[in-house]
Amino acid sequence: MASAFSATKFAAHPFNTISPTSQNKPLKIPTAASPFLGSTRKLLRLTSQLNLSRRSSGSVFAVSDVVKEKKPTPTPSLLITKGEGLVLYEDMVLGRAFEDMCAQMYYRGKMFGFVHLYNGQEAVSTGFIKLLKQQDSVVSTYRDHVHALSKGVPARAVMSELFGKTTGCCRGQGGSMHMFSSEHNVIGGFAFIGEGIPVATGAAFTSKYKREVLKEADCDHVTLAFFGDGTCNNGQFYECLNMAALWKLPIVFVVENNLWAIGMSHLRATSDPEIYKKGPAFGMPGVHVDGMDVLKVREVAKEAIARARRGEGPTLVECETYRFRGHSLADPDELRDPAEKAHYAARDPIAALKKYLIENNLSGEAELKAIDKKIDELLEDAVEFADESPLPPRSQLLENVFADPKGFGIGPDGRYRCEDPKFTEGTAHV
Numbered sequence: 001m002a003s004a005f006s007a008t009k010f011a012a013h014p015f016n017t018i019s020p021t022s023q024n025k026p027l028k029i030p031t032a033a034s035p036f037l038g039s040t041r042k043l044l045r046l047t048s049q050l051n052l053s054r055r056s057s058g059s060v061f062a063v064s065d066v067v068k069e070k071k072p073t074p075t076p077s078l079l080i081t082k083g084e085g086l087v088l089y090e091d092m093v094l095g096r097a098f099e100d101m102c103a104q105m106y107y108r109g110k111m112f113g114f115v116h117l118y119n120g121q122e123a124v125s126t127g128f129i130k131l132l133k134q135q136d137s138v139v140s141t142y143r144d145h146v147h148a149l150s151k152g153v154p155a156r157a158v159m160s161e162l163f164g165k166t167t168g169c170c171r172g173q174g175g176s177m178h179m180f181s182s183e184h185n186v187i188g189g190f191a192f193i194g195e196g197i198p199v200a201t202g203a204a205f206t207s208k209y210k211r212e213v214l215k216e217a218d219c220d221h222v223t224l225a226f227f228g229d230g231t232c233n234n235g236q237f238y239e240c241l242n243m244a245a246l247w248k249l250p251i252v253f254v255v256e257n258n259l260w261a262i263g264m265s266h267l268r269a270t271s272d273p274e275i276y277k278k279g280p281a282f283g284m285p286g287v288h289v290d291g292m293d294v295l296k297v298r299e300v301a302k303e304a305i306a307r308a309r310r311g312e313g314p315t316l317v318e319c320e321t322y323r324f325r326g327h328s329l330a331d332p333d334e335l336r337d338p339a340e341k342a343h344y345a346a347r348d349p350i351a352a353l354k355k356y357l358i359e360n361n362l363s364g365e366a367e368l369k370a371i372d373k374k375i376d377e378l379l380e381d382a383v384e385f386a387d388e389s390p391l392p393p394r395s396q397l398l399e400n401v402f403a404d405p406k407g408f409g410i411g412p413d414g415r416y417r418c419e420d421p422k423f424t425e426g427t428a429h430v
Protein backbone atom coordinates (compact mmCIF):
# COMPACT_ATOMS: atom_id res chain seq x y z
CA MET A 1 0.00 0.00 0.00
CA ALA A 2 1.42 3.33 -1.04
CA SER A 3 1.07 4.87 2.24
CA ALA A 4 0.84 7.63 3.08
CA PHE A 5 1.65 8.47 6.33
CA SER A 6 3.91 6.08 8.05
CA ALA A 7 2.74 5.48 11.57
CA THR A 8 6.24 5.61 12.90
CA LYS A 9 6.91 8.92 11.27
CA PHE A 10 3.69 10.31 12.65
CA ALA A 11 4.28 9.22 16.19
CA ALA A 12 8.05 9.40 16.25
CA HIS A 13 8.25 12.57 18.23
CA PRO A 14 5.55 14.50 19.97
CA PHE A 15 6.92 17.71 18.56
CA ASN A 16 6.75 16.55 14.96
CA THR A 17 4.76 18.50 12.48
CA ILE A 18 3.99 16.76 9.26
CA SER A 19 3.05 18.48 6.08
CA PRO A 20 1.57 16.99 2.96
CA THR A 21 3.00 17.31 -0.48
CA SER A 22 0.48 18.41 -3.00
CA GLN A 23 0.21 19.15 -6.65
CA ASN A 24 -2.54 21.58 -5.88
CA LYS A 25 -1.43 25.09 -6.47
CA PRO A 26 -1.79 27.20 -3.37
CA LEU A 27 -4.38 29.91 -3.45
CA LYS A 28 -2.97 32.99 -5.06
CA ILE A 29 -3.68 35.61 -2.51
CA PRO A 30 -4.00 39.13 -3.85
CA THR A 31 -1.11 41.35 -2.80
CA ALA A 32 -3.02 44.59 -3.07
CA ALA A 33 -4.58 45.77 0.15
CA SER A 34 -8.15 44.56 0.44
CA PRO A 35 -10.71 45.72 2.95
CA PHE A 36 -11.30 42.12 3.93
CA LEU A 37 -7.75 40.93 4.25
CA GLY A 38 -4.90 41.79 6.53
CA SER A 39 -1.74 43.70 5.69
CA THR A 40 0.00 42.87 2.45
CA ARG A 41 3.18 42.01 4.31
CA LYS A 42 1.40 39.43 6.39
CA LEU A 43 -0.23 37.98 3.31
CA LEU A 44 3.02 37.68 1.45
CA ARG A 45 4.55 35.90 4.42
CA LEU A 46 1.63 33.51 4.50
CA THR A 47 1.66 32.89 0.77
CA SER A 48 5.25 31.77 0.96
CA GLN A 49 4.66 29.77 4.13
CA LEU A 50 1.64 28.05 2.72
CA ASN A 51 3.24 27.22 -0.60
CA LEU A 52 2.14 23.63 -0.33
CA SER A 53 3.96 22.51 -3.43
CA ARG A 54 7.20 23.51 -1.75
CA ARG A 55 6.54 21.61 1.44
CA SER A 56 8.95 18.75 1.83
CA SER A 57 8.55 15.54 3.86
CA GLY A 58 6.56 13.23 1.58
CA SER A 59 3.65 11.77 3.38
CA VAL A 60 0.11 11.92 2.13
CA PHE A 61 -0.94 11.54 -1.47
CA ALA A 62 -3.54 13.76 -3.01
CA VAL A 63 -6.18 12.19 -5.19
CA SER A 64 -4.61 14.05 -8.06
CA ASP A 65 -1.12 12.79 -7.15
CA VAL A 66 -2.27 9.23 -7.22
CA VAL A 67 -4.18 9.64 -10.43
CA LYS A 68 -1.12 11.12 -12.05
CA GLU A 69 1.28 8.52 -10.79
CA LYS A 70 -0.72 5.33 -11.21
CA LYS A 71 -1.70 3.42 -14.33
CA PRO A 72 -5.50 3.30 -14.73
CA THR A 73 -5.68 -0.30 -13.59
CA PRO A 74 -6.29 -1.29 -9.97
CA THR A 75 -3.10 -2.22 -8.20
CA PRO A 76 -2.53 -3.39 -4.64
CA SER A 77 -1.01 0.01 -3.89
CA LEU A 78 -4.28 1.91 -4.26
CA LEU A 79 -5.23 3.88 -1.21
CA ILE A 80 -8.69 2.34 -0.96
CA THR A 81 -10.63 -0.72 -1.97
CA LYS A 82 -13.69 -0.45 -4.16
CA GLY A 83 -15.95 -0.99 -1.15
CA GLU A 84 -14.26 1.74 0.86
CA GLY A 85 -14.33 4.11 -2.11
CA LEU A 86 -18.05 3.66 -2.59
CA VAL A 87 -18.74 4.21 1.12
CA LEU A 88 -16.79 7.48 0.98
CA TYR A 89 -18.52 8.56 -2.21
CA GLU A 90 -22.00 7.80 -0.92
CA ASP A 91 -21.38 9.62 2.35
CA MET A 92 -20.08 12.74 0.61
CA VAL A 93 -22.96 12.75 -1.88
CA LEU A 94 -25.39 12.33 1.00
CA GLY A 95 -23.83 15.31 2.81
CA ARG A 96 -23.91 17.53 -0.26
CA ALA A 97 -27.41 16.60 -1.41
CA PHE A 98 -28.80 16.85 2.12
CA GLU A 99 -27.50 20.40 2.44
CA ASP A 100 -28.85 21.40 -0.99
CA MET A 101 -32.23 20.05 0.07
CA CYS A 102 -31.99 22.04 3.31
CA ALA A 103 -31.47 25.23 1.32
CA GLN A 104 -34.62 24.51 -0.68
CA MET A 105 -36.65 23.75 2.42
CA TYR A 106 -35.31 26.80 4.27
CA TYR A 107 -36.34 29.14 1.48
CA ARG A 108 -39.75 27.48 1.42
CA GLY A 109 -40.15 28.40 5.08
CA LYS A 110 -39.92 24.89 6.49
CA MET A 111 -37.06 25.70 8.87
CA PHE A 112 -36.52 28.45 11.39
CA GLY A 113 -33.54 30.29 12.78
CA PHE A 114 -30.06 30.13 11.36
CA VAL A 115 -29.05 27.22 9.15
CA HIS A 116 -25.36 26.75 8.32
CA LEU A 117 -24.50 24.45 5.44
CA TYR A 118 -21.43 22.27 4.98
CA ASN A 119 -21.16 22.22 1.14
CA GLY A 120 -17.53 21.90 0.08
CA GLN A 121 -16.26 20.57 3.40
CA GLU A 122 -17.54 16.97 2.98
CA ALA A 123 -14.10 15.37 2.69
CA VAL A 124 -13.36 16.32 6.30
CA SER A 125 -16.48 14.81 7.83
CA THR A 126 -16.37 11.70 5.64
CA GLY A 127 -12.59 11.24 5.82
CA PHE A 128 -12.67 11.22 9.61
CA ILE A 129 -16.04 9.95 10.75
CA LYS A 130 -16.30 6.96 8.42
CA LEU A 131 -13.29 5.49 10.28
CA LEU A 132 -15.05 5.57 13.65
CA LYS A 133 -16.71 2.82 15.62
CA GLN A 134 -20.27 3.29 16.82
CA GLN A 135 -19.09 3.99 20.38
CA ASP A 136 -16.64 6.68 19.36
CA SER A 137 -17.94 10.21 19.84
CA VAL A 138 -18.30 13.23 17.59
CA VAL A 139 -18.69 16.80 18.80
CA SER A 140 -19.66 19.39 16.24
CA THR A 141 -20.50 23.05 15.83
CA TYR A 142 -23.55 24.83 14.44
CA ARG A 143 -22.48 23.45 11.02
CA ASP A 144 -23.45 20.01 12.20
CA HIS A 145 -25.95 18.23 9.92
CA VAL A 146 -23.32 16.42 7.88
CA HIS A 147 -21.28 15.28 10.89
CA ALA A 148 -24.45 13.71 12.28
CA LEU A 149 -25.22 12.02 8.95
CA SER A 150 -21.67 10.65 8.59
CA LYS A 151 -21.95 9.21 12.10
CA GLY A 152 -25.09 7.34 11.10
CA VAL A 153 -27.96 9.49 12.34
CA PRO A 154 -30.70 8.77 9.77
CA ALA A 155 -31.50 11.52 7.27
CA ARG A 156 -35.13 11.36 8.40
CA ALA A 157 -34.16 12.20 11.99
CA VAL A 158 -31.88 15.09 10.95
CA MET A 159 -34.41 16.54 8.51
CA SER A 160 -37.25 16.27 11.04
CA GLU A 161 -35.09 18.02 13.62
CA LEU A 162 -34.58 20.85 11.15
CA PHE A 163 -38.35 21.02 10.62
CA GLY A 164 -38.81 21.19 14.42
CA LYS A 165 -40.83 17.97 14.53
CA THR A 166 -41.17 15.36 17.28
CA THR A 167 -39.55 12.72 15.08
CA GLY A 168 -36.30 14.74 14.98
CA CYS A 169 -33.21 13.41 16.73
CA CYS A 170 -33.85 15.91 19.57
CA ARG A 171 -37.64 15.67 19.25
CA GLY A 172 -37.66 19.02 17.52
CA GLN A 173 -36.22 20.85 20.49
CA GLY A 174 -32.71 21.42 19.15
CA GLY A 175 -33.03 22.53 15.56
CA SER A 176 -30.26 23.03 13.06
CA MET A 177 -27.44 23.94 15.45
CA HIS A 178 -28.05 21.29 18.09
CA MET A 179 -27.93 17.85 16.54
CA PHE A 180 -27.60 15.20 19.22
CA SER A 181 -27.95 11.44 19.31
CA SER A 182 -26.87 9.38 22.28
CA GLU A 183 -27.40 6.22 20.25
CA HIS A 184 -24.86 7.37 17.65
CA ASN A 185 -22.64 9.20 20.13
CA VAL A 186 -23.12 12.52 18.42
CA ILE A 187 -22.80 14.59 21.53
CA GLY A 188 -23.88 17.87 20.20
CA GLY A 189 -23.79 20.65 17.77
CA PHE A 190 -22.98 23.89 19.59
CA ALA A 191 -24.07 27.37 18.60
CA PHE A 192 -21.42 29.13 20.66
CA ILE A 193 -18.08 28.75 19.00
CA GLY A 194 -15.57 26.72 20.99
CA GLU A 195 -18.27 25.45 23.32
CA GLY A 196 -18.03 21.92 21.99
CA ILE A 197 -14.29 21.61 22.59
CA PRO A 198 -14.48 21.21 26.39
CA VAL A 199 -17.42 18.82 25.98
CA ALA A 200 -15.31 16.71 23.62
CA THR A 201 -12.39 16.89 26.01
CA GLY A 202 -14.70 15.67 28.79
CA ALA A 203 -15.89 12.78 26.63
CA ALA A 204 -12.30 11.79 25.94
CA PHE A 205 -11.56 12.03 29.66
CA THR A 206 -14.50 9.69 30.32
CA SER A 207 -13.03 7.07 27.98
CA LYS A 208 -9.66 7.26 29.68
CA TYR A 209 -11.23 7.15 33.14
CA LYS A 210 -13.29 4.08 32.24
CA ARG A 211 -10.24 2.30 30.91
CA GLU A 212 -7.67 3.23 33.54
CA VAL A 213 -9.67 3.78 36.71
CA LEU A 214 -12.75 1.62 36.23
CA LYS A 215 -10.61 -1.02 34.48
CA GLU A 216 -12.93 -1.41 31.51
CA ALA A 217 -10.15 -2.83 29.39
CA ASP A 218 -12.13 -2.79 26.15
CA CYS A 219 -12.90 0.93 26.41
CA ASP A 220 -10.73 2.39 23.69
CA HIS A 221 -13.21 5.00 22.49
CA VAL A 222 -11.97 8.02 20.64
CA THR A 223 -13.58 11.47 20.42
CA LEU A 224 -13.39 13.78 17.43
CA ALA A 225 -13.89 17.50 18.05
CA PHE A 226 -14.70 19.47 14.89
CA PHE A 227 -14.48 23.26 14.82
CA GLY A 228 -13.44 26.13 12.56
CA ASP A 229 -10.43 28.36 12.05
CA GLY A 230 -12.13 31.32 13.76
CA THR A 231 -12.70 29.19 16.83
CA CYS A 232 -8.96 28.66 17.21
CA ASN A 233 -8.71 32.26 18.41
CA ASN A 234 -10.94 31.34 21.34
CA GLY A 235 -9.53 30.53 24.79
CA GLN A 236 -11.32 27.22 25.22
CA PHE A 237 -9.29 25.80 22.33
CA TYR A 238 -6.01 26.45 24.17
CA GLU A 239 -7.25 25.29 27.57
CA CYS A 240 -8.42 22.01 26.07
CA LEU A 241 -5.26 21.41 24.06
CA ASN A 242 -3.38 21.77 27.33
CA MET A 243 -5.60 19.37 29.27
CA ALA A 244 -5.73 16.82 26.46
CA ALA A 245 -1.95 16.75 26.12
CA LEU A 246 -1.38 16.75 29.88
CA TRP A 247 -3.68 13.75 30.40
CA LYS A 248 -2.93 12.08 27.05
CA LEU A 249 -6.60 11.99 26.19
CA PRO A 250 -7.94 9.93 23.25
CA ILE A 251 -9.09 12.89 21.19
CA VAL A 252 -8.45 14.38 17.78
CA PHE A 253 -8.95 18.12 17.38
CA VAL A 254 -10.09 18.59 13.78
CA VAL A 255 -9.88 22.16 12.56
CA GLU A 256 -11.98 22.85 9.50
CA ASN A 257 -10.00 25.80 8.21
CA ASN A 258 -12.29 27.23 5.54
CA LEU A 259 -10.37 30.52 5.66
CA TRP A 260 -13.31 32.55 6.94
CA ALA A 261 -15.14 33.20 10.18
CA ILE A 262 -18.38 34.67 8.86
CA GLY A 263 -16.92 37.71 7.04
CA MET A 264 -13.57 37.78 8.83
CA SER A 265 -10.60 36.46 6.90
CA HIS A 266 -8.51 33.97 8.86
CA LEU A 267 -5.39 35.77 7.66
CA ARG A 268 -6.58 39.00 9.16
CA ALA A 269 -7.66 37.57 12.49
CA THR A 270 -4.82 35.29 13.56
CA SER A 271 -1.24 36.14 14.49
CA ASP A 272 0.10 32.88 13.05
CA PRO A 273 -2.38 31.46 10.53
CA GLU A 274 -0.78 28.01 10.41
CA ILE A 275 -3.00 26.46 13.05
CA TYR A 276 -1.42 22.99 13.01
CA LYS A 277 1.75 24.51 14.48
CA LYS A 278 -0.11 25.08 17.74
CA GLY A 279 -0.17 21.32 18.42
CA PRO A 280 3.56 20.96 19.06
CA ALA A 281 3.43 23.99 21.36
CA PHE A 282 1.31 21.84 23.66
CA GLY A 283 3.30 18.64 23.10
CA MET A 284 1.07 16.96 20.56
CA PRO A 285 1.58 16.38 16.85
CA GLY A 286 0.18 19.02 14.52
CA VAL A 287 -0.70 18.00 10.99
CA HIS A 288 -1.80 20.05 8.02
CA VAL A 289 -3.80 18.25 5.36
CA ASP A 290 -5.58 19.12 2.13
CA GLY A 291 -9.16 19.04 3.36
CA MET A 292 -10.54 18.98 -0.19
CA ASP A 293 -9.11 15.50 -0.70
CA VAL A 294 -10.92 12.76 1.15
CA LEU A 295 -8.16 10.21 0.65
CA LYS A 296 -5.55 12.44 2.16
CA VAL A 297 -7.83 13.36 5.04
CA ARG A 298 -8.55 9.68 5.61
CA GLU A 299 -4.87 8.74 5.76
CA VAL A 300 -4.17 11.43 8.32
CA ALA A 301 -7.33 10.57 10.25
CA LYS A 302 -6.42 6.87 10.33
CA GLU A 303 -3.18 7.53 12.13
CA ALA A 304 -4.53 10.23 14.44
CA ILE A 305 -7.44 7.99 15.51
CA ALA A 306 -5.18 4.94 15.89
CA ARG A 307 -2.78 6.99 18.00
CA ALA A 308 -5.61 8.04 20.29
CA ARG A 309 -6.86 4.44 20.51
CA ARG A 310 -3.39 3.21 21.40
CA GLY A 311 -3.41 5.57 24.36
CA GLU A 312 -0.74 7.84 22.91
CA GLY A 313 -2.79 11.00 23.27
CA PRO A 314 -4.28 13.80 21.19
CA THR A 315 -3.49 15.15 17.73
CA LEU A 316 -4.30 18.49 16.18
CA VAL A 317 -5.24 18.22 12.51
CA GLU A 318 -5.76 21.32 10.40
CA CYS A 319 -7.79 20.59 7.28
CA GLU A 320 -7.58 23.26 4.60
CA THR A 321 -11.09 23.37 3.20
CA TYR A 322 -13.69 25.79 1.85
CA ARG A 323 -17.39 26.34 2.17
CA PHE A 324 -19.15 26.65 -1.16
CA ARG A 325 -22.03 28.70 0.25
CA GLY A 326 -22.38 31.70 2.52
CA HIS A 327 -21.76 31.46 6.26
CA SER A 328 -25.42 30.68 6.81
CA LEU A 329 -28.48 30.68 4.60
CA ALA A 330 -29.08 34.26 5.72
CA ASP A 331 -25.70 35.34 4.28
CA PRO A 332 -25.79 36.64 0.68
CA ASP A 333 -22.09 35.68 0.42
CA GLU A 334 -20.97 38.88 -1.24
CA LEU A 335 -17.71 39.36 0.65
CA ARG A 336 -15.52 36.62 -0.70
CA ASP A 337 -13.51 37.14 -3.85
CA PRO A 338 -14.99 35.25 -6.86
CA ALA A 339 -11.45 34.14 -7.81
CA GLU A 340 -11.04 32.53 -4.41
CA LYS A 341 -14.38 30.77 -4.73
CA ALA A 342 -13.48 29.53 -8.21
CA HIS A 343 -10.12 28.25 -6.98
CA TYR A 344 -11.77 26.00 -4.42
CA ALA A 345 -14.74 25.08 -6.61
CA ALA A 346 -12.22 23.54 -8.98
CA ARG A 347 -11.06 21.33 -6.11
CA ASP A 348 -14.53 19.97 -5.33
CA PRO A 349 -13.85 16.90 -3.15
CA ILE A 350 -16.69 14.87 -4.63
CA ALA A 351 -15.58 15.44 -8.21
CA ALA A 352 -12.00 14.53 -7.22
CA LEU A 353 -13.02 11.24 -5.63
CA LYS A 354 -15.28 10.39 -8.55
CA LYS A 355 -12.35 10.93 -10.92
CA TYR A 356 -10.12 8.75 -8.79
CA LEU A 357 -12.66 5.92 -8.62
CA ILE A 358 -13.23 5.94 -12.36
CA GLU A 359 -9.61 6.35 -13.44
CA ASN A 360 -8.56 3.49 -11.21
CA ASN A 361 -11.34 1.21 -12.40
CA LEU A 362 -12.82 1.07 -8.93
CA SER A 363 -16.18 2.21 -10.22
CA GLY A 364 -17.93 3.56 -13.28
CA GLU A 365 -20.32 6.36 -14.22
CA ALA A 366 -23.37 4.09 -14.06
CA GLU A 367 -22.60 2.75 -10.60
CA LEU A 368 -21.95 6.24 -9.22
CA LYS A 369 -25.10 7.60 -10.84
CA ALA A 370 -27.07 4.83 -9.16
CA ILE A 371 -25.70 6.03 -5.81
CA ASP A 372 -26.69 9.62 -6.62
CA LYS A 373 -30.20 8.41 -7.44
CA LYS A 374 -30.44 6.37 -4.25
CA ILE A 375 -29.50 9.47 -2.23
CA ASP A 376 -32.05 11.61 -4.08
CA GLU A 377 -34.76 9.11 -3.19
CA LEU A 378 -33.59 8.93 0.41
CA LEU A 379 -33.86 12.70 0.71
CA GLU A 380 -37.28 12.86 -0.92
CA ASP A 381 -38.37 10.35 1.69
CA ALA A 382 -36.72 12.33 4.52
CA VAL A 383 -38.51 15.53 3.52
CA GLU A 384 -41.86 13.79 3.19
CA PHE A 385 -41.36 12.13 6.56
CA ALA A 386 -40.39 15.41 8.24
CA ASP A 387 -43.26 17.29 6.64
CA GLU A 388 -45.85 14.76 7.77
CA SER A 389 -44.47 14.37 11.29
CA PRO A 390 -46.29 16.12 14.16
CA LEU A 391 -45.07 19.26 15.87
CA PRO A 392 -44.15 18.83 19.55
CA PRO A 393 -46.94 19.55 22.06
CA ARG A 394 -46.75 22.90 23.80
CA SER A 395 -46.02 21.14 27.09
CA GLN A 396 -42.67 20.00 25.67
CA LEU A 397 -41.47 23.59 25.74
CA LEU A 398 -40.02 23.48 29.21
CA GLU A 399 -38.87 19.88 29.11
CA ASN A 400 -35.16 19.48 29.81
CA VAL A 401 -34.96 23.14 30.67
CA PHE A 402 -35.11 22.65 34.43
CA ALA A 403 -33.01 19.99 36.13
CA ASP A 404 -35.39 19.71 39.10
CA PRO A 405 -38.72 18.32 37.93
CA LYS A 406 -40.36 19.91 40.97
CA GLY A 407 -38.78 23.21 40.09
CA PHE A 408 -39.95 26.10 38.04
CA GLY A 409 -41.22 24.04 35.11
CA ILE A 410 -43.71 21.79 36.89
CA GLY A 411 -46.38 22.95 39.31
CA PRO A 412 -47.50 21.23 42.54
CA ASP A 413 -50.25 19.41 40.60
CA GLY A 414 -47.53 17.69 38.54
CA ARG A 415 -48.48 19.57 35.39
CA TYR A 416 -46.29 21.95 33.48
CA ARG A 417 -46.70 25.46 34.79
CA CYS A 418 -46.99 26.75 31.24
CA GLU A 419 -50.29 24.83 31.05
CA ASP A 420 -51.66 26.81 33.98
CA PRO A 421 -53.63 29.76 32.53
CA LYS A 422 -52.26 31.98 35.30
CA PHE A 423 -48.76 31.28 34.04
CA THR A 424 -49.43 32.80 30.63
CA GLU A 425 -51.42 35.61 32.23
CA GLY A 426 -48.32 36.35 34.31
CA THR A 427 -50.21 35.97 37.60
CA ALA A 428 -49.01 32.55 38.73
CA HIS A 429 -47.18 32.22 42.04
CA VAL A 430 -43.98 30.33 41.40
Ligand SMILES: Cc1ncc(C[n+]2csc(CCOP(=O)(O)OP(=O)(O)O)c2C)c(N)n1
Pocket residue numbers: 143191192193194227228229230231232256258260261262327
Ligand atom coordinates in the same frame (compact mmCIF):
# COMPACT_ATOMS: atom_id res chain seq x y z
C1 LIG B 1 -18.68 32.52 21.69
C2 LIG B 1 -19.20 33.02 20.37
N1 LIG B 1 -18.79 34.21 19.90
C3 LIG B 1 -19.24 34.66 18.70
C4 LIG B 1 -20.13 33.91 17.97
C5 LIG B 1 -20.64 34.43 16.63
N2 LIG B 1 -20.12 33.57 15.56
C6 LIG B 1 -20.92 32.67 14.97
S1 LIG B 1 -20.10 31.82 13.79
C7 LIG B 1 -18.69 32.66 14.05
C8 LIG B 1 -17.47 32.41 13.21
C9 LIG B 1 -16.85 31.09 13.43
O1 LIG B 1 -15.95 30.81 12.40
P1 LIG B 1 -15.19 29.46 12.29
O2 LIG B 1 -14.79 28.96 13.63
O3 LIG B 1 -14.09 29.63 11.30
O4 LIG B 1 -16.28 28.44 11.74
P2 LIG B 1 -16.99 28.39 10.31
O5 LIG B 1 -18.29 29.12 10.44
O6 LIG B 1 -16.10 28.99 9.32
O7 LIG B 1 -17.26 26.92 10.08
C10 LIG B 1 -18.85 33.60 15.06
C11 LIG B 1 -17.80 34.51 15.52
C12 LIG B 1 -20.55 32.68 18.51
N3 LIG B 1 -21.39 31.90 17.87
N4 LIG B 1 -20.07 32.25 19.69
Ligand SMILES: [Mg+2]
Pocket residue numbers: 228229230256257258259260261262
Ligand atom coordinates in the same frame (compact mmCIF):
# COMPACT_ATOMS: atom_id res chain seq x y z
MG1 LIG C 1 -14.04 29.22 9.29
